[in-house]
């Protein structure tokens with residue numbers, strides 16, 4: 001089942017073209033990693049896909065009413081602002097707002113997924129940056145939407161929580177939902193995403209399984225780097241090595 005379809009999507013910001021004619025789908029069962037240099041347009045693509053900023057072309061989510069969209073896709077933005085000093089458990093429960101219910105099971109499951117049990121009664125505004133990120137991921141998980149879109153959800157997390165979070169994403173994809181996230185760690189992207197989309201020069205440079213898109217030529221063009229690559233029993237290993245011109 002297709003959860004997001006972008007057709008010929010283009011975005012101009014303040015008169016400058018950021019994205020041109022992007023075509024993309026995200027289907028159930030996928031963890032799609034959106035990667036590319038700083039400023040290439042990853043956040044812009046996600047925000048336009050959600051209808052949060054104007055775009056030309058078509059996004060299946062942007063067409064929906066705000067309420068329907070909130071039941072179709074959860075969104076974790078890059079800026080991790082927690083406005084009120086509510087408890088972690090209450091913050092996560094806000095994920096249920098689009099459903100207008102007080103269902104506790106999804107909230108408890110999300111708290112457990114993100115190992116937030118010991119922090120559930122702490123004020124969310126008093127958490128460390130990484131802990132706040134985990135609480136906001138949990139809020140998005142509690143929304144129980146077919147699609148989860150997250151902008152750099154694992155940046156600032158320690159290695160164990162990065163791996164655990166990617167495993168949570170893999171788990172919800174395996175359960176028939178879909179995840180689209182941006183990330184800068186090519187090693188984690190290669191290891192945990194089922195598909196990678198590389199943005200470069202305002203468009204999609206490559207789209208496919210990590211081992212197929214993380215070629216030396218694509219890494220050089222998209223990031224200006226070379227990387228070590230090996231296939232291990234735990235999956236592909238990519239380690240950026242040096243800048244290339």
Ligand SMILES: Nc1ncnc2c1ncn2[C@@H]1O[C@H](COP(=O)(O)OP(=O)(O)OP(=O)(O)O)[C@@H](O)[C@H]1O
Nearest residue numbers: 013014018036037038039040041042043044045078
């Ligand atoms: N509100 C805005 N007005 C004008 N330009 C903007 C605006 N928001 C973003 N941009 C520009 O659009 C381009 C794409 O920004 P975007 O945030 O999508 O990049 P990104 O790939 O997510 O970057 P990063 O990896 O640094 O998070 C950048 O050049 C940025 O400066």
